[in-house]
Amino acid sequence: MCLRRPWLRLSVGLSSPRPPPQRFPPAPPSTPVPGPPPRFDASMLPPAPAPERSASRFPPPAPPAPPVPAPADAGSRGSPTLKPGTLDVPESHPQVQAVLLALKKEGMRRGLERHWEQIKRLHQQDAFTPADIAWLFAQCRSVPSLRRAQMPRSINRHDEDEADVPIGTRVVQLFTNFVCLKIPELTPGEITCFVSALTSAALPMDEFWLFMMAKQIQDTSGQFSCVQLAEIARCYAAKGLEDEEFFGVLCDAVFGRLQEFHPNVLAHFLFSCARVRFLHEDLCTAAFPLFEDVASVRVMDATALSSAITAASLLDWRGFKALVCCQALAARTTELSGVVHHADLAMGLALAVVYMRNAAGARFLLPFLLDHFCETLAGASLRRSRSEVATIQRRVTLTGLCAAFGVPKRQAWDLNQLRIVQVTFNKLQSYLAQTGSSKDSYEPTPSSFHLEVVAVLHLLNVQHQVEQPQRPFMLDITIRPEQLRSSQT
Known part of the structure; x- marks a missing residue:
């Protein structure tokens, strides 16, 4: 069965008209939160111990096996x-x-x-x-x-x-x-x-x-x-x-020729599907377990590993156990640096390691990932432009929000990881301040889907705010508790 995410853009017309696609069942309503989420600041994180990295609770990954001819x-x-x-x-x-x-x-x-x-x-x-x-x-x-x-x-x-x-x-x-x-x-x-x-x-x-x-x-x-x-x-x-x-x-x-695909090629294909939010359940059910297998992961390069992790996150494939891929990535220091320098995969990887419901891989890889974000600020060969640093800062800000609010769960964040998030955010902020204004000039682009909702709110006389910046997001519609109460009187 092929399912597709409901928030996709309209098709460009590569095929003839067809019935509307099936969609995922609606998520259960979340607990209402009064007002928009607070802006992330390093002070939101709990105090951390001295900067001495705690030993990982996971065993180190096995040394890579001799490469298998593709x-x-x-x-x-x-x-x-x-x-x-x-x-x-x-x-x-x-x-x-x-x-x-x-x-x-x-x-x-x-x-x-x-x-x-x-x-x-x-x-x-x-x-x-x-x-x-x-x-x-x-x-x-x-x-x-x-x-x-x-x-x-x-x-x-x-x-x-x-x-x-x-x-x-x-x-x-x-x-x-x-x-x-x-x-x-x-x-x-x-x-x-x-x-x-x-x-x-x-x-x-x-x-x-x-x-x-x-x-x-x-x-x-x-x-x-x-x-x-x-x-x-x-x-x-x-x-x-x-x-x-x-x-x-x-x-x-x-899917019909899955056994013919090298893991590298398969990972890149799934990442392409994830970029347009196209979920093919049968293919994902058969493909993602291959990236949990040590033998398959050993013949994959860092870009393919990060593509597999990112694809699972973007497709919301929650059953994927990313620990083997995360261990392999963390063990390949040089390759990981190159992946982090790739803007699209760096963003997806950063989101994936904090979003995956199986938090073991996130706890293992996140410190390495954030360390490389900082290292590339000073490295001559991977030195970034100011706009790239600002982009990374927004992603670390999002990671900080996940840490501050315990996403996906509070047990996924230990004090050492909280300290690393705080240190990384401070370093990025300091770098931006040294090269110009520490304020990020980027403005998120609001979506257009909320226009019909705004029209209905006007008809119902519900007071609201539109397109309110909330770093690193743009809140399309904000209805505060007092505005909601006034509309009910």
């Missing part, structure tokens, strides 16, 4: 993102092949500038094949400057109407119609290359093109390899292109 489909360690060098220059029309070799030798930006007129002429002669264009897009996706770079004036003289059009946009516009007509003939590798390129930082996103390829992927999902399925899910999720039918087909394909 299946041929597993790709490189880490993200399953395909690399530009995975495609050779295809054998094609002699003139086209000569141009592609020139692009490879001269670099994509300079080569496109020098050979653009020839590329257009050959395309008008239908000399390019889908394989040629896939190779071209695969090389473009690794050159972010194409997104804004413009052609030299010598070329713009021939195309005055396109003088201000960036190079990347010209490439997409030139080949869109041809490739969309050929989509049924594309191989899985070519489709994956196009999806990856059109969602990269180098080329503009063409939603119609992505829509057409999504329909083809749905119809032929069994022909795609494990890495290709994970890469496609990553690309669509990264751009927020969420569609239940599309992700449902991807999850069905993964």
